[in-house]
Amino acid sequence: MATRRGDTLIFPKPPVIAAHACIGGKKEGESPLAAEFDELHSDNRLGQASWEAAETQLQLQVARLCLKKAHATEKDVSLLLAGDLQAQCTASGYAARALGLPFAGLFGACSTMAEALGVGACLCSAGMADGLLAMTSSHFCTAERQFRTPLSYGAVRTPTAQWTATAAGACLLRPAGQGVGIRAVTFGRVQDLGIRDINNMGAAMAPAAAATLLRYLTDTNTQPQKFDAICTGDLGHVGSQLFRELLAAEGLLLKNHVDCGSLLYDAEGQSVHSGASGPGCCAAVLCGHLLPRLERRGQRRVLFLATGALMSQTTFLQKESIPAISHLVELAAPEEQNGGNT
């Protein structure tokens, strides 16, 4: 069960992330976080006939690996919540077909991992799911042709452009037990400050992350310095700067902000310009980097705010501005779950 304060749901008995896994592709294998992935593929096609099928394979492999790490099987899962960036979320649909689990598809673009953890935490804490898989993926090659230009055009990337990660992450949620706790969830409201540049996702998404963070802090009457890290999804370098500026304008100076999109790649060495993006980016960084730190108690309390840009190639060509959303989950190291000030 949960207590509602404003837009924020607080779980007195936090559901837990009992196991997690992440898988990456070639560029992820050359990144500073390479050692933190559970598996890496040197071939981004994963032996499949298409990139889209490769992304389905990423999801399938990460789901099975997550279950294996939990010493669980598909029978221990009541529900799969998954999403991706492909039109009509087909990476998730085909993965769900192969997994054979009850499945509810989500779409929040790059915010989907936090959305899945948020909805999943609600269902688990209310006894409506025993084991619940929350999973997202992205693939550079499927995303670029969905949102921008076919790769074979060799379009020049602008300085604000981010590199869609070829990666997937999965978390197995349980109502209680060992694992990082999900103490609170804030579902975001769509923000749009009028950005129209499809190569500047960070700028489009920064206001959404700022709005959701401010709302969570107000709802829970908490100060940002209470957290070891406030971790946004994939604002990248440009978006992160804007995010901190937007918060500074509200009188909040964040000293503990990190961004999964900035962490994943070596921006200069890997030529990724403003950083990484994609629902697989923050899912993989969460599962490979953030959750292990919480489990080792190197960090105790972390806010995870994934951000998503809700446009399509059609709305871009129609010159619509880019709406964005950010969902927040509050994570707590295992022994911290029943204390604290929320």
Added chain:
Amino acid sequence: MATRRGDTLIFPKPPVIAAHACIGGKKEGESPLAAEFDELHSDNRLGQASWEAAETQLQLQVARLCLKKAHATEKDVSLLLAGDLQAQCTASGYAARALGLPFAGLFGACSTMAEALGVGACLCSAGMADGLLAMTSSHFCTAERQFRTPLSYGAVRTPTAQWTATAAGACLLRPAGQGVGIRAVTFGRVQDLGIRDINNMGAAMAPAAAATLLRYLTDTNTQPQKFDAICTGDLGHVGSQLFRELLAAEGLLLKNHVDCGSLLYDAEGQSVHSGASGPGCCAAVLCGHLLPRLERRGQRRVLFLATGALMSQTTFLQKESIPAISHLVELAAPEEQNGGNT
């Protein structure tokens, strides 16, 4: 709270559909169900610059109308669950931007209304949302170019083809009070019997509806004749026939089956071949036709199984078969909510 039996969640204190609304376009205004729509547009562009923007308007109008019918405002809504067929669910994203509500995007193709009611019922019954809007839409012109061919090609439609409804439906869920009760939810598992014809959605989706219905009946140990109607989403005439054949092969002879896709249009008079489809189809038929009957107690217990085909134009061109899913919600007339055998 809920009791879990297999894949089915049963709500001893059912959350309710406190209000609902539906809006349709020109063809819907000429249909046998025209009188049951709350509003009809003779111009499918709704005065907008694009069909995509028109679909957003459909959602916006139906959400506001639903709230108006409940004598409620946006402030009474804790969460919006919405989805549509456009790539990256942009009709819902832009509608959520205008509504300014906390928003979790769903993707289940034409099954999205049942998914939204299912997730929404879980959240409401667990006290995690006070008022919750569940909403879906579709638009003939946005869907045809997403999934098949640009309309201006004037492609000939095959006998199995269905006509994507230009329509939207919205339900306001509350944890308790007046309204049709949601007594149970079954989240479906993806089914795929190998259909590859993008003009035969009914055949692709029929196995999903059959699988979910069988699972619900087993989970709850109920006979189909206990219901006044077993209502599928948009199988159309071809898919409905296959659905009944699949169940007959399992020894179940359904005499109370109706299909929203078969109900909406006059198949011959309106030249729609196999019937209607789209997430807006079953949402509108639910809100305009099924729920009022339950409210008037003309029917007491109804199963609503929306079905979705989870392919995209890309996976179609890649010659993948079409995975499909069906989610089920059990609806009960107002005074029936606390009785019955579930």
